[in-house]
Amino acid sequence: MLSIIKKAAFRQFKKFETKHHELNYLFWECTTRCNLNCLHCGSDCSKDSSHPDMPLEDFLSALDTVKQPSVGNVIVVLTGGEPLLRNDLEMCGREIRKREKRWGMVTNGQLYDRDKHIALLNAGMGALTISLDGNKTTHSWMRNSTTNFEKVDNAIALAASYSRLNFDVVTCVHQKNIDELPQIRDYLIQKKVKAWRLFTIIPIGRSTQHPELFLTDSQFVGLMDFIVHTRQNPEIDIMFSCEGYVGKYEAKVRDSYYFCRAGINIGSILIDGSISACPNIDRSFVQGNIYQDNLMEVWENKFHVFRNRKWTKTGKCAHCSDFKDCQGNGFHNWHGEKKHPLVCHKEKIS
Amino acid sequence: MKKNRLRKFLGGLSFATLLFAFQACYGTPQDDGLDIYLYGKIVSKTNGEPVQGINVFVSNLDYYGTLPCAVSDEDGNFSFFTVLNDHIAVRFEDINPLEYGHFLQKDTVLTNIYTTKILLNIELEEVDALDHKKGGVSAI
Ligand code: SF4
Numbered sequence: 001m002l003s004i005i006k007k008a009a010f011r012q013f014k015k016f017e018t019k020h021h022e023l024n025y026l027f028w029e030c031t032t033r034c035n036l037n038c039l040h041c042g043s044d045c046s047k048d049s050s051h052p053d054m055p056l057e058d059f060l061s062a063l064d065t066v067k068q069p070s071v072g073n074v075i076v077v078l079t080g081g082e083p084l085l086r087n088d089l090e091m092c093g094r095e096i097r098k099r100e101k102r103w104g105m106v107t108n109g110q111l112y113d114r115d116k117h118i119a120l121l122n123a124g125m126g127a128l129t130i131s132l133d134g135n136k137t138t139h140s141w142m143r144n145s146t147t148n149f150e151k152v153d154n155a156i157a158l159a160a161s162y163s164r165l166n167f168d169v170v171t172c173v174h175q176k177n178i179d180e181l182p183q184i185r186d187y188l189i190q191k192k193v194k195a196w197r198l199f200t201i202i203p204i205g206r207s208t209q210h211p212e213l214f215l216t217d218s219q220f221v222g223l224m225d226f227i228v229h230t231r232q233n234p235e236i237d238i239m240f241s242c243e244g245y246v247g248k249y250e251a252k253v254r255d256s257y258y259f260c261r262a263g264i265n266i267g268s269i270l271i272d273g274s275i276s277a278c279p280n281i282d283r284s285f286v287q288g289n290i291y292q293d294n295l296m297e298v299w300e301n302k303f304h305v306f307r308n309r310k311w312t313k314t315g316k317c318a319h320c321s322d323f324k325d326c327q328g329n330g331f332h333n334w335h336g337e338k339k340h341p342l343v344c345h346k347e348k349i350s
Numbered sequence: 351m352k353k354n355r356l357r358k359f360l361g362g363l364s365f366a367t368l369l370f371a372f373q374a375c376y377g378t379p380q381d382d383g384l385d386i387y388l389y390g391k392i393v394s395k396t397n398g399e400p401v402q403g404i405n406v407f408v409s410n411l412d413y414y415g416t417l418p419c420a421v422s423d424e425d426g427n428f429s430f431f432t433v434l435n436d437h438i439a440v441r442f443e444d445i446n447p448l449e450y451g452h453f454l455q456k457d458t459v460l461t462n463i464y465t466t467k468i469l470l471n472i473e474l475e476e477v478d479a480l481d482h483k484k485g486g487v488s489a490i
Pocket residue numbers: 245316317320321322323326327328329341343344345346347
């Protein structure tokens with residue numbers, strides 16, 4: 001009974017959030033250059049590394065149009081490519097903070113040393129995510145690098161030592177590391193990491209050439225069970241990423257029910273100035289460009305496709321009994337012809 | 351106002367405050383932490399000229415190690431963010447006296463902090479060429 005009330009309230013909450021659509025999470029794809037060559041790349045970024053980095057002032061002109069939300073802060077999340085390849089990163093951070101916005105960064109850790117860590121904290125960095133994809137052997141295989149594991153190990157220790165930082169580790173779960181999860185968990189606890197997020201890969205980009213990157217259905221169920229079990233351990237806050245609706249595991253693998261906030265609270269400025277939502281979303285959903293449009297006007301007046309998801313009621317989603325709660329799964333699952341989502345997580349656990 | 355009350359009510363009915371703490375798959379957590387911005391200008395007590403190259407340390411926080419939080423620029427300006435604590439010990443130190451003149455170290459402790467931004471305008475005493483004693487401590 002209680003869960004029915006909770007679910008109903010959450011649906012109303014989602015409607016409310018969608019109607020008011022406050023932009024409070026803004027990705028900035030500040031570079032597409034990268035110093036690694038990961039196997040799964042292409043599933044989460046454009047990977048057009050020939051594109052020049054976006055000049056800071058171009059981004060700031062767009063950011064200046066963004067209003068303060070009624071609750072909390074706006075956070076700018078610097079992503080890439082590898083943001084640490086920009087040599088003006090601290091300046092970027094300081095300028096963002098000058099505008100009363102917060103900022104954070106997603107990094108592969110390769111260039112994250114002590115000097116960089118302190119310099120970024122001094123520039124007001126408040127959130128950080130570091131990728132770790134397995135034990136040393138598996139991580140090195142996935143990241144195509146023999147040196148990255150040590151760098152990540154060091155970066156994690158630095159980040160975990162600073163209590164002010166909202167820091168988490170993300171792990172991309174695949175066939176080669178699914179059995180290592182308990183080992184990774186113990187390692188993270190020993191490193192004093194407080195938050196750990198797990199996600200899976202969708203079959204696009206370079207990842208499609210590696211079938212071992214995709215979990216079988218029973219492995220996916222194993223992943224859900226592992227998360228549910230580990231959530232009883234107070235030493236680490238583990239969760240499944242926002243990537244999809246997981247039916248009977250809803251609210252057991254995350255702090256809340258599934259809600260894809262792309263275009264509702266999450267926006268992005270991509271490397272070429274395109275305005276969209278999460279950077280892993282198909283580029284055909286781009287809503288405008290900061291070099292021609294006012295970011296906030298685009299946010300307010302466009303983005304209909306994100307805020308009314310009835311169009312996803314097609315293909316396998318057309319007659320799905322969970323559509324109200326899932327709405328066609330994470331937006332990043334819609335590519336190409338958009339006849340059906342690339343992945344239905346619920347299908348995997350049924 | 352009414353809008354936020356309704357939002358919190360619906361959120362509270364389903365999953366309380368955690369509702370507002372979302373993050374995207376490939377993004378970072380949100381940042382709702384408290385920090386403080388310290389900024390200001392360092393000048394010479396002797397002639398009021400800006401002093402460049404002074405290292406600014408938060409000396410009561412271990413994780414900085416020997417790294418400064420800021421180094422004053424050619425206009426004597428410095429700025430940085432640090433953790434908002436109930437007291438913050440700040441040290442201004444001339445670590446390379448040969449470069450821009452030789453100045454005495456100054457320490458100051460900030461207490462009763464009720465703001466997220468503090469201006470620190472600092473005057474440093476220049477060390478006489480013959481007097482190399484160090485360690486003058488004063489609060490602003
Ligand atoms: S069929 Fe579509 S709406 Fe139903 S659970 Fe799967 S992705 Fe979601």
